[in-house]
Amino acid sequence: MSEQFEPVIVGFLCNWCSYRAADLAGTARIKYAPNLRPIRVMCSGRVDPQFVLQALRSGADGVLIAGCHPGECHYVNGNIKALRRFLLLKKTLSQWGIEDERVQLLWASASEGIVLAERVNKMTEEIRALGPLRWHDKVLGDNGAIPIPVKEI
Amino acid sequence: MNDKKQIPEQLEKVGVYICHCGSNIAGTIDVEDVAKWAKNNPNVEISRNYEFMCSNTGQELIEKDIKEKGLTRIVVASCSPLMHEKTFREATERGGINPFLFEMANIREHGSWATNDKAAATQKAKALVNGAIERVVHQVPLEKIPVDINPATLIVGGGIAGITAALELAEAGNQVYLVEREGTIGGHMAQIDKTFPTLDCSACILTPKMVDVGQNDNITLLTFSEIEDVEGYIGNFTVKVRKKARCLIEELCTSCGICEEKCPVKVIDEDYGAGLGYRKAIYRAFPQAVPGYPVLDKDNCTYFENGKCRACEKFCPTDAIKFDQEDEILNITVGNIILATGYDLFDARRIPQYGYGRLPNVFSSLEFERMVNASGPTEGHIVLRDGVTEPESVAIVHCVGSRDQNYNEYCSKVCCMYSLKFAHLVHEHIPEAVVYNFYMDMRTPGKGYEEFYHRLLKEGTHFVRGRVAEITDVGRNPAEEGKLIIQSENTLLGKQQRTPIDMVLLSSGMQARHDSEEVSQLFKMGCGFDGFFTERHPKLAPVSTMTDGIFIAGACQGPKDIPETVAQAGAAASQVAKLINQGTVMMEPVRASIREDECSGCRICNNLCPYNAIEFDDEKKVSRIITALCQGCGTCVAACPSSVIDGAHFTNTQVMAELKGLLWDVQPAPQKTPA
Numbered sequence: 001m002s003e004q005f006e007p008v009i010v011g012f013l014c015n016w017c018s019y020r021a022a023d024l025a026g027t028a029r030i031k032y033a034p035n036l037r038p039i040r041v042m043c044s045g046r047v048d049p050q051f052v053l054q055a056l057r058s059g060a061d062g063v064l065i066a067g068c069h070p071g072e073c074h075y076v077n078g079n080i081k082a083l084r085r086f087l088l089l090k091k092t093l094s095q096w097g098i099e100d101e102r103v104q105l106l107w108a109s110a111s112e113g114i115v116l117a118e119r120v121n122k123m124t125e126e127i128r129a130l131g132p133l134r135w136h137d138k139v140l141g142d143n144g145a146i147p148i149p150v151k152e153i
Numbered sequence: 154m155n156d157k158k159q160i161p162e163q164l165e166k167v168g169v170y171i172c173h174c175g176s177n178i179a180g181t182i183d184v185e186d187v188a189k190w191a192k193n194n195p196n197v198e199i200s201r202n203y204e205f206m207c208s209n210t211g212q213e214l215i216e217k218d219i220k221e222k223g224l225t226r227i228v229v230a231s232c233s234p235l236m237h238e239k240t241f242r243e244a245t246e247r248g249g250i251n252p253f254l255f256e257m258a259n260i261r262e263h264g265s266w267a268t269n270d271k272a273a274a275t276q277k278a279k280a281l282v283n284g285a286i287e288r289v290v291h292q293v294p295l296e297k298i299p300v301d302i303n304p305a306t307l308i309v310g311g312g313i314a315g316i317t318a319a320l321e322l323a324e325a326g327n328q329v330y331l332v333e334r335e336g337t338i339g340g341h342m343a344q345i346d347k348t349f350p351t352l353d354c355s356a357c358i359l360t361p362k363m364v365d366v367g368q369n370d371n372i373t374l375l376t377f378s379e380i381e382d383v384e385g386y387i388g389n390f391t392v393k394v395r396k397k398a399r400c401l402i403e404e405l406c407t408s409c410g411i412c413e414e415k416c417p418v419k420v421i422d423e424d425y426g427a428g429l430g431y432r433k434a435i436y437r438a439f440p441q442a443v444p445g446y447p448v449l450d451k452d453n454c455t456y457f458e459n460g461k462c463r464a465c466e467k468f469c470p471t472d473a474i475k476f477d478q479e480d481e482i483l484n485i486t487v488g489n490i491i492l493a494t495g496y497d498l499f500d501a502r503r504i505p506q507y508g509y510g511r512l513p514n515v516f517s518s519l520e521f522e523r524m525v526n527a528s529g530p531t532e533g534h535i536v537l538r539d540g541v542t543e544p545e546s547v548a549i550v551h552c553v554g555s556r557d558q559n560y561n562e563y564c565s566k567v568c569c570m571y572s573l574k575f576a577h578l579v580h581e582h583i584p585e586a587v588v589y590n591f592y593m594d595m596r597t598p599g600k601g602y603e604e605f606y607h608r609l610l611k612e613g614t615h616f617v618r619g620r621v622a623e624i625t626d627v628g629r630n631p632a633e634e635g636k637l638i639i640q641s642e643n644t645l646l647g648k649q650q651r652t653p654i655d656m657v658l659l660s661s662g663m664q665a666r667h668d669s670e671e672v673s674q675l676f677k678m679g680c681g682f683d684g685f686f687t688e689r690h691p692k693l694a695p696v697s698t699m700t701d702g703i704f705i706a707g708a709c710q711g712p713k714d715i716p717e718t719v720a721q722a723g724a725a726a727s728q729v730a731k732l733i734n735q736g737t738v739m740m741e742p743v744r745a746s747i748r749e750d751e752c753s754g755c756r757i758c759n760n761l762c763p764y765n766a767i768e769f770d771d772e773k774k775v776s777r778i779i780t781a782l783c784q785g786c787g788t789c790v791a792a793c794p795s796s797v798i799d800g801a802h803f804t805n806t807q808v809m810a811e812l813k814g815l816l817w818d819v820q821p822a823p824q825k826t827p828a
Contacts, residue, residue, distance in 0.1 A: 006273070008819050010812065023233045026262030034273040034512055037280050037815045038263055040234070042803055044745060050805075051495030055812055071670065072679040072687065074699045075786035076763035084792070111691070117267075134564030136821055 007127040009120070012047045016074035017109045018066035024113030032117035033124035043067065044105075045078025049089045052103060057135050062102040062127045064117040066116065069107040079107070081108065096139045101126040112137035165290045166198035168224040170215060172206035172231035173282065174261055180263035182276045187230070194286050198224055206231050212244035219248030221278055226250075226289040230258035230282045245504050250295035253742070253802060254462065258285040280815050285815030291807045297739040298780075302388040303488030304328060304733045309380060309672075312340020313502050313715060314493035314707025314722040321726035323371035328422055330365065330485050332394055333376045335424065337442035338363055340495055344425060344519055346526040348715055349574040350605035356441065356528075363443040375483070383676055384765075386784065387702030387738060388488045398478040400435075400449035404472035408445030410464035412474065413437065420453045427519035430530030439528070449474075457500060469624060489702045489729040492686060493722060494706035499554030499561065499661040506623045507659060513538035514637055515624060515657045518571065525578050535582045537656055540611055544655035547579045548639050549619045552593040555662030563683065565662025566712040569596045571606060572660045573605055576614040589615045589652060591746075592639050599714070616653070619644045624657055663712040677763070678703050685711045696725040701738070704728055743785035743802045749775045751797040758789035 013019040019040050025032065037060075041047060052063045065086060067079040086105045093103055104123055108116040114131025169191045188202040199222055203211050206229055218224055229241045231260060232489030236259040242252035258281040268274050306322055308315045319331045331338070343363075345355040358435035366372055375394055382393040418434035423439035432438075434454040434469045437447045449819035455462035456648040466474040501509035501517055509515045514537050516524070527533040537544055549572045569592065576588045590609075595605045601672070610616070619642035629651070636653035644649050646828040665684025666672065673675070673680040678698040679687040689697035696704050706725040707718040732738060745769075747758075755776040759767050766782035767789060769775075778789075778798075 008816065010815065019233075020235065022261040022267075023235060023259075026233075026266035027262075029266055034264075034268040034270055034277045036263075037277065037284070038259070039284070039808065039815065041787065041808070043786040043788060046791050046800065046803060048791040048805065048808075051812065054809055055816070057821075058507060058813060059821050060818045061817055068636055068679070069682075071673075072681070074672065074679070075788065076677050076783060078763070078786045078788045081761060081788050081792075084714055140557075 005128055006130060007035055007132070008059065008126065009062040009064055009123060009126055010055040010060045011064045011066060011120075011135050012044065012051060013038050013044045014044045014046075014067040014074075015040055016081070017068035017072065018044070018106070020110035021066070021108040021112050021116040024108060024110065026113075027119040028113055030113055030117045032120045035124045036120045039129070043073065043075045043078035043116075044056045044082035045098045047074065047082055047085070049085055049122050052089060053095070055132040056098070056133060059135075061130075064104050064106060064119070064123060065079060066108050066119075069109055072109060098133070098138065100132065101128050101130060162562055165196045165225045166196070166223055167196045167217050167226040167228060167286055167289060168222070169197055169200040169203040169286060170206050170211070170227070170229045170231075171200070171278075171282070172211070172229065173202065173204045174231060174265075175204065178231070178261050178265045179269055181269070181274045182260060182278045183271070186275060187260075187278050187282060191282055191286065194283065194825065196226075196286060196290050197223055202543065205406065207237050207240055208223065212240065212247075215241070215244045216248040219245070219250055224250070225254065226292070227255040228258060228285045228289050228417070229255070230260045230285065232261040233259045233263075237469070238245075244622045253295040254289065254290065254292055256280045256285040257287040263716040276818070280817065282332075283772055283817045284460070284815035288807050288811035291804070291810045292802070293457075295742040295801055298742055298744070299737045300386070300388040300730050300740050301737050302735065303390075303486055305330065305485070305487045306733075307332065307390065307392055307485065307487040307490045308493060308727050309490065309681055310340070310493035310495055310709070311335075311338030311366075311376065312360075312493060312495045312705070312707065312711075313342045313359065313373075314717075314718045315340070315491070316359075317495060317586065317719050317722035318491050318706055318726040318729075319366055319372050320362065320369065322729060323369045325730055327371060327730070329372045330392075330394075330487060331372055331374050332380060332827075333374075333555065334379055335438065336377045336399070336448035337438050337444070337481070338366060339442070340377060342715060343439060343441075343581065344427065345522050346529075347574060349570045350599075350601045351569045352574070352577070360441045360443075363441065367443040374444060376444060378483075381482070383490070384783070386764075387700075387732075387740075388485050389781075390490060390702065391489060392485050394483045394485060394492075396483055398480050400445065400451070400476055400478050401446055402473045402475050402476060403444070403446055404719070405471045406446040406604050407471055407473075408437075408447075409470065410437070410447075411468050413447055415464045415468045416454055417462065417464060418455055420450065421827050426530060427523050429523045433443065446473075448475075454525075487702065489732055490676065491704045491706055491725045491729060492672070492676060492678075493706045494666055494707055494709040495529055496663040496712070497666050499664050501553050501566075501659045501661050503560065504553065507550070507621070507657075508637075510626045512624065512626055512637060512657075514544075514655065515659060518568075518575070518658060518660050521575060521658050525582065533582070535579060535656075542655075543583055546587040546589070547656045547658065548589040548591060548637075548652065548654040549658045549660060550624075550639070551590065551660050552620065553659045553661045553752040556593060556662070561662055561664055561683065563662075563712070564596060565664075566596070566714075567714045568660040568662055570602055570605070570714065573597075573609050573614075574657075575658055576609055577612065580612050580614070581731070587615065588613075589617055589654065591617050591619065591621045591639065593618070593620055597662055599716075617641060617643050617650070639682065659685075663708055669709065669797075678705075696721055696728060699738065701740075702732070741785065741802075743800070744780050744783045745778050745785065745787065745798050745800045746780070747776055747778055748797045748799065749773065749777065751795060752776055752796050755794065758792055758795060761788050761792050763788075
């Protein structure tokens with residue numbers, strides 16, 4: 001691979017809208033950054049904030065959570081719950097100095113392959129500009145601070 | 154970190170199969186490299202690459218390996234699981250292991266098709282395959298959940314879509330509940346005078362079907378009723394229907410119509426009459442209404458105003474009038490639901506420059522439909538608002554509220570054709586009248602539709618291509634005095650023009666029902682930004698919704714004409730009939746469950762469930778999931794602070810394992826000084 005920093009982005013895609021959007025992007029042969037590594041979940045409401053933390057802790061440079069548009073959730077309003085958790089999580093992350101662009105939420109319906117692809121491109125560029133996450137330096141600090149307790153599950 | 158979890162105590166024997174999909178995958182991804190690399194994972198027993206895994210030989214490969222090599226888990230890296238997950242699960246099962254011990258890595262849609270960078274695609278494929286291997290190791294055998302299908306069906310909306318679907322199902326011997334908000338079935342089609350392009354009389358083709366509905370023993374017709382609540386899931390819905398009080402004992406009413414005749418109150422008929430005619434306070438929308446008994450309009454009835462009158466009660470020969478009748482709540486149980494709730498006509502008042510509601514001789518399309526109908530308020534005479542003067546010139550304005558960024562962006566599809574029909578009807582009724590069509594583009598796709606357009610060209614209608622800017626009654630010269638003036642562009646001549654006219658018909662588009670969003674939430678299925686209900690797949694599942702057991706038909710899904718609506722209603726009915734014939738469906742075992750002995754009883758999950766599937770056991774002080782109601786979204790699983798809710802097939806362990814596998818190449822270096 002080239003010298004350029006290639007961020008790794010973990011995507012939590014809901015089964016009904018966003019995973020299908022990613023499928024559609026592929027079927028339509030829309031070329032976008034190969035930096036997204038998707039995980040299928042049934043609903044964006046299934047995304048436990050710990051999944052996001054674990055992803056960042058395990059080497060991902062960014063996390064994209066994608067679900068159905070508000071009002072279109074297959075499970076009525078799971079996406080709204082995802083939104084609530086997302087906003088809380090973002091507050092915590094910002095206190096740890098993790099940049100805003102690293103964890104993003106997107107509404108992409110099953111027909112919006114292009115929306116998903118464009119966001120992945122944009123996010124890849126944004127994180128590339130930020131550089132690697134370096135979770136252990138950033139969150140745990142250089143002075144051997146106490147690790148943030150992430151519950152074992 | 155969690156080293157002990159990285160290698161389960163006993164290694165699994167995973168079979169990994171990388172599909173070439175011809176050159177679809179192999180053209181971009183180095184499948185051989187991926188297959189060879191996958192062997193490095195200690196759990197992998199065998200790793201192959203094959204040209205077409207979904208082919209019979211590909212599937213047999215899996216079956217054979219399971220039997221000969223004693224594989225315990227299967228991973229196929231190929232297309233999207235939405236495409237072939239079922240195929241490979243079945244192959245896994247035929248091989249002799251539980252189908253839920255199979256996992257798929259999507260390296261085509263998410264991999265080879267999404268990039269041209271071969272190295273990056275191969276790297277991504279490795280990550281996806283590794284994620285699937287790590288995940289599959291933690292997967293557990295599951296059984297699909299059989300659900301019996303209640304053979305009764307609920308159809309919401311009694312327009313032509315609901316009527317068609319109800320008849321199709323009922324005539325095949327199935328029980329149907331047809332619920333309609335108004336006092337009679339028929340819907341918009343009953344308001345229409347003629348249908349394009351054949352110019353059949355709408356009532357003549359609709360009313361026999363309405364009668365069939367009324368007479369079919371398998372159809373329980375609930376008019377003047379609304380759905381209040383829907384619970385349950387495919388096969389087992391419980392629906393609460395409010396049967397509003399008609400103030401009439403249906404069993405006694407003979408539909409003689411004396412009450413309607415004697416009622417002294419005259420009300421403008423806003424619904425069926427489109428505001429053009431009058432009705433009584435106790436009324437049937439039209440003489441062929443099904444059911445034939447009237448509805449008493451409490452808001453306008455003198456008795457409900459001041460306790461006097463009671464004329465209908467006095468004259469009713471069978472004593473059927475019952476003023477103190479109360480709404481009835483019915484709980485019905487059905488296996489499937491078809492929504493056929495139709496559309497609203499775009500309200501032309503929203504475009505003030507067209508003057509509808511302000512300039513008397515600007516008419517809406519439904520007003521014109523009623524006017525031109527022989528049984529309508531003017532007995533079929535096309536007249537100005539004064540009720541007597543025949544117009545010498547009529548303008549029909551297309552795309553009112555449609556193809557307009559300010560209102561509805563979409564093309565309403567039917568308006569060009571019904572505008573042409575209007576032009577024809579004006580020619581027919583007033584042969585000497587001059588008729589204009591102001592159109593943007595003439596859209597006439599459909600059998601016999603273009604031919605109808607050509608017919609109108611021959612009949613002498615003037616076609617002006619351009620959007621109408623304004624309709625005004627302020628004339629600039631004597632020729633314009635007393636007329637309506639249409640200010641429009643003529644794009645074919647490339648200039649502005651003013652056309653003095655006597656009568657203007659606004660061809661408003663169809664839009665979603667004003668309450669479609671609430672309805673979609675009530676039935677837990679989606680609607681788009683424009684309010685039309687969302688189909689499961691725009692091409693391959695046009696009448697299914699994302700919610701199993703709920704189907705859509707007709708204009709509630711998007712603008713469409715009568716033939717399309719009827720076709721869709723038939724399709725929805727056949728989807729339901731298929732499920733009824735099957736008797737049972739197998740549901741994905743993706744369900745949540747609570748480990749009750751570990752539950753702290755905090756009740757955080759209780760209010761999160763959109764299906765009310767979580768109950769609280771007051772004695773044991775723990776929450777419990779009602780499996781039959783759970784749909785498996787996993788919202789509660791994510792919320793449980795003690796992590797004691799398991800979301801089957803999407804457990805925390807499985808997702809975390811997939812995550813770990815996915816990030817195999819970027820695992821951070823060990824910490825410097827772990828505390």
